[in-house]
Structure formats: structure tokens, C-alpha cells
Amino acid sequence: MPATTPVPVRVPAKVNVQLAVGPLRPDGFHDLANVFLAVGLYDHVTATPTDPSVPGITVTCAGPGSEHVPLDRANLAVRAAEILAAHHGLAPAVRLDIVKDIPVAGGMAGGSADAAGALLACDTLWGTATPRAQLLDLCAELGSDVPFSLVGGAALGRGRGEKLTELAVGGPFHWGFALADGGLSTPEVYRACDRLRGDTPVAAPEADPALLAALRTGDAPALAAALTNDLQPAAVSLRPSLAATLAAGTAAGALAGLVSGSGPTCAFLAADAGAAARIARSLTDSGTCRAARTTTAPAPGATVLDATSESHA
Ligand code: ATP
DSSP states (O other), X not given: OOOSSOEEEEEEEEEEEEEEEEEEOTTSOEEEEEEEEEEEEEEEEEEEEOOTTSOEEEEEEESTTGGGSOSSTTSHHXXXXXXXXXXXXXXXXXXXXXXXXXXXXXXXXXXXXHHHHHHHHHHXXXXXOOOHHHHHHHHHHHOTTHHHHHHBSEEEEETTTTEEEXXXXXXXXXXXXXXXXXXXXXXXXXXXHHHHHTTOOOOOOOOOHHHXXXXXXXXXXXXXXXXXXXXXXXXXXXXXTHHHHHHHHHHTTOSEEEEOTTSSOEEEEESSHHHHHHHHHHHHHHTSSSEEEEEEEOOBOSEEOOTTTOOOO
């Protein structure tokens, strides 16, 4: 049954606790072993029905960095609504309102989160009840990180990152995040990674068994010891100031710190909630980031909220 009232959906950001990048493939992508962990920073996407006699998809975006988010078909949420409508042979008539809390171009899959959120919100609004496996296929068409934004928790992504195996995860894990001024372009970071590697042979990427065990058992020190991001040298080469951010978080007592995905957000794993708060305060005081946040993981994937009881400002 189609809904007649707005459908709000909440979608988490991700941090890559392992990002192993294989050699450049002939198609321009890289094979990855990408261990995603969903964290409690959220975007909200609300789908509202519009006049069906005037089909079309409109989008608004609010929140930090929203001025850098396109409001046309380049917006991944719009593409998600289009692809779902086409899948069901519908002429879409919907407005998508995005409220961003995930840093834009921050290496935390904000655009992918909005795509997964729009897919779920529109599927609920239109009453199309798309089976989960089909929704995941549509997510993979939209982008490598989109399937994970739908499922949340923790998962291993193979291929370009879109072939997901859900992982058991203990926790909670406590994190501090240093949000940067301005973003980094993911394709540019991959190009810098290839440049830095030059002709050095690159091994096929494999998930680290010690890291998977630490995730499963909720062992923060063991997870800290295993955190790796092959894109970090490239992100730091493009944004050298990240070295100072990483040093500030580590000096503040983080178990470990790393660049999140393609950056420039830096993620710091903490022993407990108090340590995460202290790290965030020190990061703010250090002046090496725009803002600092704390949160826990794992976070659930895209979730339809009860429009009457949940605030999504
Ligand atoms: P990833 O970690 O998946 O590589 P990211 O978190 O670094 O991505 P995004 O926030 O997804 O980066 O934004 C990358 C670019 O995508 C932005 O600069 C923007 O132009 C474009 N974009 C398209 N749709 C969105 C959206 N809904 N939210 C944010 N950016 C979007």
C-alpha cells in the first residue's frame, strides 16, 4: 500500500576498519578487501508524496556542507529514486528532503548513505515492497558503498566493495572523529595511491583474520592494533595537515587513529566513552580539525523512522 504521509529514514555513516586496496584493474577500479563498520553519525532522508499529475523528483538538502551537495540528478538520492521507479515501471512524484550530519566528501560514505536512505524511503512510500536482495542489487548499481549503507552493522566488501558478507560484531566500540574543513575527492585519492605505489607490485587484498576476530569479540585494543587503510598515505599526501590531526588524536589517548576511507575525516578508536569524549575535546582544542564528534559502533543500517515519534532535525 502506498503511504500518503512523509516517510523519514535514518542512515549511518561508515568507517573502514580495514581498507586493503589491490592493484589497478583494467576497468579503472581496484579490487578491495574492505571491512565496513557503521557508526552512529546519521543523515536523514524523508520522502514526501507530491502531486501525481506532475511527476518528477525534487530534492532539498540542509546541514553542514550541504552547499556542496548537488540538487539535480547528480545527487545520489535522486538517482536512487529514479532507479527504483524504473525498476517498478512507475512515474515518480516525490520530494526528497536530506538533512546531513555525515560530513560531505568526508570519506564516510555520506552520498551512499543518502542513496540507500532514498531507496528505502521511496520503497516504503510507494508500497513497492522490493525484496531485500533486489534492493541490494539496485544499491550496487548506484555505487560501491551503497549496499553497506542499507545493511549497516559490519560487513566485508569484496570486488569494488559492493559484494558484501555481513560480519558478526561485538562492541560497542567507542570512537572520536575529527571532521575536516573541505572534502577530498575519492577518485583523486585512488589516483594518488596508484601514483605513490608506482611500479611496486601490489598483493591481492585479503581481510585480516585478527581484525575480524577483534570485531567479533568486541576487543577494542585488538581492533586498534589491526586498523589499516591503504588509502591513508595518499590522503595525507593530498592533505598534509592530516598528519597533525592524527598525531593530536593519538596524543590524546586514542588506542589508534586512521584516516576514514578516502578522508579527510580521521577516526580514533577509544577504550571507552570517557576516553572518546576526552579525545574529542583535545582534537577541538588542538585546532587541527573543524569539529570533533564522538559516537559508538556498530550502528544499524538504513531504518524507517516513526514519523510521529522521531525528530530528524
Ligand atoms: P565515500 O566515502 O563513499 O568515497 P565520501 O563520503 O568521501 O564518499 P560523499 O559525501 O559521498 O563523499 O560525497 C562525494 C561527492 O558526491 C560530493 O562532493 C558531492 O558532489 C556528491 N554527492 C552526490 N550526492 C550526494 C549526497 N546526497 N550527499 C553528499 N554528496 C553527494
